[in-house]
Amino acid sequence: MNSIEKNIDNLKDYKYGFITDIENIRAPKGLNEDTIKFISNIKKEPKWMLDFRIKAFERLKLLKEPNWQKPKFPKIDYQDLYYYSAPKSMDDKPKSLDELDPKLLETYKKLGIPLQEQARLNGIAIDAVFDSVSVATTFKEELIKQGIIFCSMSEAIQKHSELVRKYLGSVIPITDHFYATLNSAVFTDGSFVYIPEGIRCPMELSTYFRINASETGQFERTLIIADKGSYVSYLEGCTAPMRDKNQLHAANVELIALDDAEIKYSTVQNWYPGDKNGKGGIYNFVTKRGLCKGKNSKISWTQVETGSAITWKYPSCILKGDNSVGEFYSIAITNNYQMADTGTKMIHLGKNTRSKIISKGISAGNSDMMYRGLVDISARADNSRNFTQCDSLLMGNKCGAHTIPYIKNKNSKSKIEHEATTSKISDEQLYYCKQRGLNSEEAISLIVNGFCKEVLQQLPMEFAVEAQKLVGISLEGSVG
């Protein structure tokens, strides 16, 4: 909490908004088969991968963009985007960090993610994705000793094609929906994780996504497989420069947990949110889905969503294995003209499956926040349970908070409980804090962090502090 105090003053602006001046290689603008072939070719992908992409592209031609979401936005011209952009220096495939373009090293250092060995964060392995490519992955060698594979998706397609081929698209099929299918056709890079049977991954795995180039969509793809009895905690962070034009980020993330395995997936999303008048910012349209395939498996999503002009995502769990567990912990904050339509889906298929949803939404300024969720207990999922708690906090009367849970119970042996509340920070609470010497912003940051505590507690220690700071900063200027 102390760190909030110290940092609140010097963080008035989006501090990740700088642009790295670097020479890029780009695919020609436009969405067509040539672009897809360009991507596949530059990554030297095997034929099955190209076929996968082309199949998705054929499917995409039949699909329309969905329009049921609450945040509306101008039509995206998919022909006016770059689908591949990578630093030219990455073309020579640097073999070690010493060969990496110093500008890239500097970028990550500035973002607080040092990649060099001597400066690395303890106990966290990082895959750094810059526009369309992974530029470096740390601790790779240490991890492989235990059989843990942590590398970029491009590398995995080359070196671990058996695994990729088996699982890619198994949770999010290429026919899923417009943005997921688009991703399947044009995805560029992302992270791949495989934890072998019985292994508890000894460090946090983390991917840091950075959008740098303009007029470029980022289509990353992440695949995490936790084999029987294994455990992994994975975290992603995201930032982008300040630009006047909206940029599209449409990622697919697939998680597979086999028998007795556990995956903990955390997100601290701080894409550029646009300026105070709602100009610019990232469209963050992400498909995240976890499959609890094996019995006793567990997938837990934790997200802190403070950035992006529009956030539109529902990290979900398919609880297929008997006794499997799904969790969703979320903090979503919108300020100024940001909009969010986020929540989760818990699909109970196996017996004795459990799910828990804790969602904290905070809206300020002229923003709009939507929680949308689905809990579906099928007729076969005997003795299953769900508990959902959705709380919204409004600051001012120009913003909105909207809660829509869809609750379906087809099993008389199962139980669903849902609660939702809406509240505000009371003047009395503020006055009490001020009487103890806190200024308005400190008081709000403190109270809001208290409101979010249940979710913040779920984050790995190293990131909890960062997330707390973000919560305070995102609400800057929301009270007079």
Next chain:
Amino acid sequence: MESQIKLDFENFLNKEKFSSSQIQLKKNNFNEFIKKGFPNKRIEDWKFSDLNQIIQTNIKKLNFINSDIKKEDFEITTVKDFEHNKIIFLNGVILKVDFTFEENDKIIIQQNHNINEDNVENSLVSLNSAFVSNYVKFTVKKGYETKKPLIFYNYLTSDITSSALNIRIDIDLEDGSSLNVVDLSNQNLNNNFINLRQNFHIGENAILKKYFLDTGNSPNIKYIYNNLDLSKNSHLEYFILSSGSKFLKNDIICSLNNEYGSISLNGVINLDGEKHHEIKTVINHKDENCKSYQLIKCVLTDKSKGVYQGKIYVDNKAQKTDGYQLSRALLLNDQTEFNAKPELEIYADDVKCSHGSTSGNIDEDSIFYLMSRGLSYEQSKQLLVNGFLHEVLEKITDEKIKIFIKKLTGLENEY
């Protein structure tokens, strides 16, 4: 269906003597319905109840006009439990309007009222506007508190079958007036589609208590569209007993247009067989200091399906809103299903709004406790179900009607 309905509509217009402007309005509404048809599950409001499919499965060939009805043979049975005023509809046509208990000039009744243009985006409302003929509007005059409740009897004769009936009533409660209304229908063994629309305007300081009762067993498919507008400091009590029809959807839209209005909306869905019932509510808080309270309980056995969709909307002007909503369902059999969509949409910060929803079976520990006191399993279960529903019935504030409803539901001796 389409050619049948067009033919029926032509005949209907020829039979009734409408003015040319009314004909045009009806045609517009008719075309609107033809364009959209019966709602299906792709429409968000009908996500959990596919009416188009329900009608197709249950009513093979639907008529939209009923030429010959043998009214004379029908014996009207009325409620004997308490004195009341009556409006009796037989096969969708007004048979009797009787305000015996009220002062003459305090209730103003207009029949054959013209429809107005209204922009409700709902194909069933369009259908209603197209086919409604004997539309009733009545006004309770300023400051007049009605002495006895009013019962709407919605009766069908046994020879009416596979018909769509479109009925409409508009009620205006002027400032300071009050009215208690009960909706009743008879046991009917034929497949019909009943499309009822009711509009209420509740004036300043006025009080409306409305009890919608659907009991017994009937193969009817019913849709009730209810629009209620509340003025300053007015109060609405709304109770629904949803149990008798094959399919029933109560679609209720309440608007708290002015400060200090309040709503207490309570419902019981109690189903067996393959019945499928839905309660859908929208409460619009449009001004400051209004309150809304909703409690819906659902008990499902056999292969029945219950749905509750409830939305609380709070405008940015509606500070100090107090909105509460709770839905609870008991699923007593393997093949039952309960779906809920409780929704909050809030644009003001100084509000207290919450909703809750639970679904599951009866707590086995409670059953065990009762059994340890000597009750059988079935007795214990029944006792717990009755207790579960009792809370909703206790929300009814008209004592005579409460006793009547308890009798209808078999809960009168329990407590």
Next chain:
Amino acid sequence: MLSIKNLRAKIDNKEILKGLNLNINPGEVHAIMGPNGSGKSTLSNILTGKKGYEIEGEVTFEKEDLLKLEPEERAHKGIFLAFQYPLEIPGVNTNIFLKTSINAIKKARGEKELDAIEFLKLIKKKSADLKFDEKILSRQLNVGFSGGEKKKNEILQMSILNPKLAILDETDSGLDIDALRVVSEGVNTLRNQNNAFLIITHYQRLLDYVIPDYVHVLKNGQIIKSGGPELAKNLEKLGYKDFN
């Protein structure tokens, strides 16, 4: 230290304070007694800067116009209010709140902020001085606290923040005899030549433990009588009704 001249205050067009005068010097303990609705809590709210009042008159604290300052600025200057009804703040750990508070004040005064270890030492010492169970500090701020625990927590905060002027608003109400003793000892320990206390109370019983230098009777928005500790005893005997 504190000087109040002809203070008038209105809320919703209702006049609560009707020309109140009071001077408090360092080292003094003042008690203000009065019946319900006499304006006691209004006075503490105005001194600490709560919004919503229409105010006339003059209030200076260490020769500075107090009325111009924001609530947190007054806290920075050393004014502390022990709330009659301390607020519950869910999810916020009491320790973290205290640390944020003390460092906000230190920062405003240009003093060095406490690090985690210094803070813990301070907390340990103060809790021990007041015979407080430290466990209470790891709970959410005032959430689920009993009435007595909330009041004790206020006194602990007071001792940690070490204010120049402490205002105790009905701190004795709802306390059992043991809690009352703890609270009074807290005040007596803190009391010295450089600080002052303003004790607002309905009853005399707190004043059995904390002996005031001055007692003032507040009625209908004005101080109608001032005197020594014996005045409180008189008042208790007579009641406010007959007291004129």
